[in-house]
Amino acid sequence: xxxxxxxxxxxxxxxxxxxxxxxxxxxxxxxxxxxxxxxxxxxxxxxxxxxxxxxxxxxxxxxxxxxxxxxxxxxxxxxxxxxxxxxxxxxxxxxxxxxxxxxxxxxxxxxxxxxxxxxxxxxxxxxxxxxxxxxxxxxxxxxxxxxxxxxxxxxxxxxxxxxxxxxxxxxxxxxxxxxxxxxxxxxxxxxxxxxxxxxxxxxxxxxxxxxxxxxxxxxxxxxxxxxxxxxxxxxxxxxxx
Amino acid sequence: xxxxxxxxxxxxxxxxxxxxxxxxxxxxxxxxxxxxxxxxxxxxxxxxxxxxxxxxxxxxxxxxxxxxxxxxxxxxxxxxxxxxxxxxxxxxxxxxxxxxxxxxxxxxxxxxxxxxxxxxxxxxxxxxxxxxxxxxxxxxxxxxxxxxxxxxxxxxxxxxxxxxxxxxxxxxxxxxxxxxxxxxxxxxxxxxxxxxxxxxxxxxxxxxxxxxxxxxxxxxxxxxxxxxxxxxxxxxxxxxxxxxxxxxxxxxxxxxxxxxxxxxxxxxxxxxxxxxxxxxxxxxxxxxxxxxxxxxxxxxxxxxxxxxxxxx
Amino acid sequence: xxxxxxxxxxxxxxxxxxxxxxxxxxxxxxxxxxxxxxxxxxxxxxxxxxxxxxxxxxxxxxxxxxxxxxxxxxxxxxxxxxxxxxxxxxxxxxxxxxxxxxxxxxxxxxxxxxxxxxxxxxxxxxxxxxxxxxxxxxxxxxxxxxxxxxxxxxxxxxxxxxxxxxxxxxxxxxxxxxxxxxxxxxxxxxxxxxxxxxxxxxxxxxxxxxxxxxxxxxxxxxxxxxx
Numbered sequence: 212x213x214x215x216x217x218x219x220x221x222x223x224x225x226x227x228x229x230x231x232x233x234x235x236x237x238x239x240x241x242x243x244x245x246x247x248x249x250x251x252x253x254x255x256x257x258x259x260x261x262x263x264x265x266x267x268x269x270x271x272x273x274x275x276x277x278x279x280x281x282x283x284x285x286x287x288x289x290x291x292x293x294x295x296x297x298x299x300x301x302x303x304x305x306x307x308x309x310x311x312x313x314x315x316x317x318x319x320x321x322x323x324x325x326x327x328x329x330x331x332x333x334x335x336x337x338x339x340x341x342x343x344x345x346x347x348x349x350x351x352x353x354x355x356x357x358x359x360x361x362x363x364x365x366x367x368x369x370x371x372x373x374x375x376x377x378x379x380x381x382x383x384x385x386x387x388x389x390x391x392x393x394x395x396x397x398x399x400x401x402x403x404x405x406x407x408x409x410x411x412x413x414x415x416x417x418x419x420x421x422x423x424x425x426x427x428x429x430x431x432x433x434x435x436x437x438x439x440x441x442x443x444x445x446x447x448x449x450x451x452x
Numbered sequence: 453x454x455x456x457x458x459x460x461x462x463x464x465x466x467x468x469x470x471x472x473x474x475x476x477x478x479x480x481x482x483x484x485x486x487x488x489x490x491x492x493x494x495x496x497x498x499x500x501x502x503x504x505x506x507x508x509x510x511x512x513x514x515x516x517x518x519x520x521x522x523x524x525x526x527x528x529x530x531x532x533x534x535x536x537x538x539x540x541x542x543x544x545x546x547x548x549x550x551x552x553x554x555x556x557x558x559x560x561x562x563x564x565x566x567x568x569x570x571x572x573x574x575x576x577x578x579x580x581x582x583x584x585x586x587x588x589x590x591x592x593x594x595x596x597x598x599x600x601x602x603x604x605x606x607x608x609x610x611x612x613x614x615x616x617x618x619x620x621x622x623x624x625x626x627x628x629x630x631x632x633x634x635x636x637x638x639x640x641x642x643x644x645x646x647x648x649x650x651x652x653x654x655x656x657x658x659x660x661x662x663x664x665x666x667x668x669x670x671x672x673x674x675x676x677x678x679x680x681x682x683x684x685x686x687x688x689x690x691x692x693x694x695x696x697x698x699x700x701x702x703x704x705x706x707x708x709x710x711x712x713x714x715x716x717x718x719x720x721x722x723x724x725x726x727x728x729x730x731x732x733x734x735x736x737x738x739x740x741x742x743x744x745x746x747x748x749x750x751x752x753x754x755x756x757x758x759x760x761x762x763x764x
Numbered sequence: 765x766x767x768x769x770x771x772x773x774x775x776x777x778x779x780x781x782x783x784x785x786x787x788x789x790x791x792x793x794x795x796x797x798x799x800x801x802x803x804x805x806x807x808x809x810x811x812x813x814x815x816x817x818x819x820x821x822x823x824x825x826x827x828x829x830x831x832x833x834x835x836x837x838x839x840x841x842x843x844x845x846x847x848x849x850x851x852x853x854x855x856x857x858x859x860x861x862x863x864x865x866x867x868x869x870x871x872x873x874x875x876x877x878x879x880x881x882x883x884x885x886x887x888x889x890x891x892x893x894x895x896x897x898x899x900x901x902x903x904x905x906x907x908x909x910x911x912x913x914x915x916x917x918x919x920x921x922x923x924x925x926x927x928x929x930x931x932x933x934x935x936x937x938x939x940x941x942x943x944x945x946x947x948x949x950x951x952x953x954x955x956x957x958x959x960x961x962x963x964x965x966x967x968x969x970x971x972x973x974x975x976x977x978x979x980x981x982x983x984x985x986x987x988x989x990x991x
Binding site (some may be wrong): 682756 | 849978
């Protein structure tokens with residue numbers, strides 16, 4: 212279980228995160244929504260251990276979170292891969308880096324589940340479509356079977372139909388693998404449809420946190436209402452009256 | 453803003469001190485007996501040991517490196533450039549005379565180089581990848597590789613010896629500057645052509661240009677208001693480096709064309725181990741560098757203010 | 765005055781990106797052009813604007829991101845003046861104030877360069893610039909994808925308010941059917957460089973005919989609703 216305990220992140224004079232606390236169980240999905248600049252990326256970096264928390268701690272089952280080797284799926288699939296390496300090499304990197312013995316059937320199983328044609332793996336990132344590249348990003352995140360997977364705007368670079376399809380695949384993988392998922396997104400529709408809980412981040416603080424359903428039906432804060440109404444206005448959520 | 457300026461100024465002082473120190477050290481440790489070099493320059497013949505010892509004390513070589521350095525630096529901080537070790541004359545007036553020969557030549561060469569490279573780059577970029585473009589780039593690449601002394605001698609051979617159109621040596625009239633300016637200008641044109649060309653091509657590739665066309669802005673206005681300023685940024689930056697090339701080339705060219713100026717002033721001073729004169733030229737060059745780069749830095753920041761605010 | 769465009773097409777390195785296409789716009793009509801990435805919709809937008817300009821019609825294009833519309837070395841004031849001049853219009857501060865108010869950017873400092881404004885404000889500025897000449901058609905390419913949802917929704921609402929009683933037609937190009945369906949009266953679907961379906965919105969949503977249209981319809985918002 213991921214425990215984020217009252218973390219604050221300060222950079223120079225400004226505080227990017229303040230008193231952020233929540234927990235996340237395996238197999239569950241938490242969506243973190245908010246505007247740009249709210250601190251969503253900083254939160255991910257803090258959980259990954261890339262940024263020092265001036266206060267508080269992030270732990271997995273009591274131990275420092277880095278020990279569980281959390282994985283990350285990034286927003287821009289093509290920017291997330293070394294353009295000079297074949298996708299196969301990039302995808303297998305976590306396994307190599309952690310010195311794990313992972314059989315070739317794991318790769319084959321994941322390819323099937325994520326609808327990645329195996330021969331595409333020998334290509335370079337710019338030689339596959341953006342949807343395919345993003346699925347390979349997910350593949351790379353899952354290859355070493357981490358218990359916690361972070362997603363930073365995993366769907367924003369994709370078009371509407373591909374978004375829905377990829378979201379479905381992520382959910383299916385979570386059912387199969389049982390990882391805890393923290394998804395940072397500005398798409399409230401996606402959060403509502405696929406997350407168990409939604410946390411609203413605003414100026415470094417958690418404004419509210421609730422189950423997805425109750426948030427969409429009745430946000431507790433004015434800011435939450437504003438986010439939800441914007442999602443309606445953009446057609447991401449449909450009013451079921 | 454003031455903080456930025458102060459930082460740049462501090463950097464300038466460090467650069468100047470470093471240059472002065474490094475040159476002094478190199479000259480101090482140069483092979484051979486510096487007293488002997490001074491004696492040869494002064495008297496032109498072998499001298500007795502007593503004279504050499506006298507020179508050694510007079511020039512401060514007996515005092516040790518740091519004392520000698522300070523003996524030079526202290527008066528300098530009050531504006532005194534000292535006297536030549538060879539003929540005892542004040543360094544500063546002779547330096548100014550040398551500058552009066554060199555600076556006009558430098559400016560003319562720069563202007564010539566720009567006058568050639570700008571139209572050449574514009575012609576080349578009219579149709580990138582065409583024979584014209586590739587020819588221009590090839591010519592420019594060759595031009596950069598050609599050493600100034602080789603080109604200078606070649607031009608002398610052709611225009612002075614064979615054709616007899618232009619004088620080969622000296623600096624008496626303006627006609628005398630034509631061949632030296634051509635030699636230097638050629639190198640400047642070569643490197644500027646490539647920079648201007650790539651600056652224009654990159655400026656043309658900016659993502660927002662089609663939007664201006666769609667808005668109805670005339671092609672000429674787009675070129676003048678949105679391509680040229682962007683292209684100017686790398687060019688202005690490189691002009692600072694061009695100065696290095698120019699100063700180096702000037703030394704060579706002045707020797708080849710037997711012109712008085714900073715080049716010959718420096719070369720002769722080095723041969724004679726004339727410390728005060730050498731230091732003066734080096735300091736002058738360093739000051740020119742620092743001032744030009746400061747100016748370029750400020751121009752660059754005013755063209756593209758995104759650069760300001762972060763000084764690393 | 766209806767706008768007619770015939771024979772729009774485009775190809776790149778030998779491949780046809782846009783097959784010969786005809787489109788029409790009635791005055792004040794709101795049309796959506798929806799399709800997957802790579803379907804050619806942005807290309808159609810560009811070709812449409814270029815063709816209409818040659819025809820002499822008054823048309824404006826708002827690109828997906830402000831990076832594709834503004835020169836970072838020039839001030840916002842410069843951009844605005846230049847746009848007015850390009851349309852052959854005199855400097856008109858009242859018009860500028862009116863448009864700025866309509867798009868809620870009246871607080872923006874015109875002396876600043878683009879990066880001195882927030883992205884949302886930059887995008888609204890570009891939109892305002894597009895409206896200077898009261899165009900017959902305004903083409904917006906993915907107006908919401910580069911922005912935060914709150915800002916995006918705000919911008920779309922402001923634009924809708926402004927266009928409400930005007931004759932300017934709107935072409936909304938997007939990959940997101942959910943976004944388009946709420947704001948347009950007619951929907952066109954693109955696939956592989958062709959417009960494969962073109963119908964009034966209600967009719968489209970009630971019974972999409974082509975495969976591409978059905979896929980878009982089925983995935984138009986996150987909570988799956990029968991189409």
